[in-house]
Amino acid sequence: MSSESPFQITVPDDEIELLQRKLADTRFPDELDNAGWDYGVPLSDLKRLVEKWKGDYDWRAHERELNKLPMFTRDIEVEGFGVLNVHYVHKRSEVDGAIPLLFVHGWPGSIIEVTKILPLLTANEPGHPSFHVVAPSLPGFAWSQGASNRGFREKQYTELLNKLMLSLGYSEYVTQGGDWGRYLTRVLAFEHAPKHVKALHTNFARAGPISFWNNPIQYIKHLITPYSPRELQDSAIRKKFETVGHGYFVLQATRPQTLGHSLADSPVGLLAWIYDKLVQWTDSYPWTDEEILTWISIYWFSRAGPAASVRIYLELRGAASQSAAARKMPPIPVGVSFFPKEIGNSPKAFLRAESNVVFESEHAAGGHFAAYEKPEALVDDLRRMFGKGGPAAGVVPGHDGY
Secondary structure, X not given: OOOOEEOOOOOOHHHHHHHHHHHHOOOOOOOOOOOOOOOOOOHHHHHHHHHHHOOOOOHHHHHHHHOOOOEEEEXXXXXXXXXXXXXXXXXXXXXOOOEEEEEEOOOOOOHHHHOOOHHHHOOOOOOOOOEEEEEEOOOOOOOOOOOOOOOOOHHHHHHHHHHHHHHOOOOOEEEEEOOHHHHHHHHHHHHHOOOOEEEEEEOOOOOOOOOOOOOHHHHHHHHHOOOOHHHHHHHHHHHHHHHHOOHHHHXXXXXXXXXXXXXXXXHHHHHHHHHHHHHHOOOOOOXXXXXXXXXXXXXXXXXXXXXXXXXXHHHOOOXXXXXXXXXXXXXXXXXXXXXXXXXXXXXXXXXXXXOEEEEEEEOOOOOOOHHHHOHHHHHHHHHHHHOOOOOOOOOEOOEOOO
């Protein structure tokens, strides 16, 4: 395995010029009167963002800010797929005994999600545990090389993620993830716990329904225990999402390449496709136009192009994915943070039946992108889970965070 190389984002000038030409040639659709958000992204929103993107939005300024992150690349060999060049953020705490933590994003996320929690997690503050943080760009996202052949599934993702941590000297570590990050860290635990993966935390509180055959005690408890008001609210949000918000998933999981042609050629199409999720999946987060355009620009300027990222949906819905999802979690400590506008929260009984849940935290505000929307709240949960007196304190031998 090769050594790491320092990395800086340097988008070629001609790529920026191409983006400007495409924005200038935008042809907008019509819109029904008073359509609002019921039909999707409002035309007025899109026009405002496009004017900003081709006007005074300065990618170079945001590129400089992103380049303040400690970023690297490293070649990692994945069985059957050769060597992939992986992009990642890696910041070590000044605390020698800091806890190694792998942060895994999902779609439509990226390493931008770690920017707010990174200084908090790595801080040397009395009374709080500290973390060494590794946040990779998944293959095909941002500046990580994408797979060139079909079939890059759980086994390949977990092999790559674990090899990355081992290459950095972290033979034992904990994980945090939402969206696909939740799913991949769970599968990572299947494959590499308890030898390497010592605990898991997620802000995507999703689990399959309880079966009498795989957990009879929890199943009976679930039948006789009424849902809490919060769980009823979660259920309503989940059902609404499955009814009016799930179409993107079906498309990306069945025809990612068809969609990819549009995402790769039209920056406005890409903007609309992801902006819809940024608004609908958050808890009234006060997005600035600068934030939105930087989030989208990472996808537009990504190494493999915007189409590569959506293929994860098809690959992880295959037969191997279904069998992996049914596997029982090893008994490592699991922590769950519940944010009220998360699109997929399950009843607590489902999560407890599936995993060794030792930490739960309910929040009054926040949605799908917790690390970006509510960084202090998410970091506080991790500190309480892994800090002194916490249910996962000392789970990584020799790394108590202090």
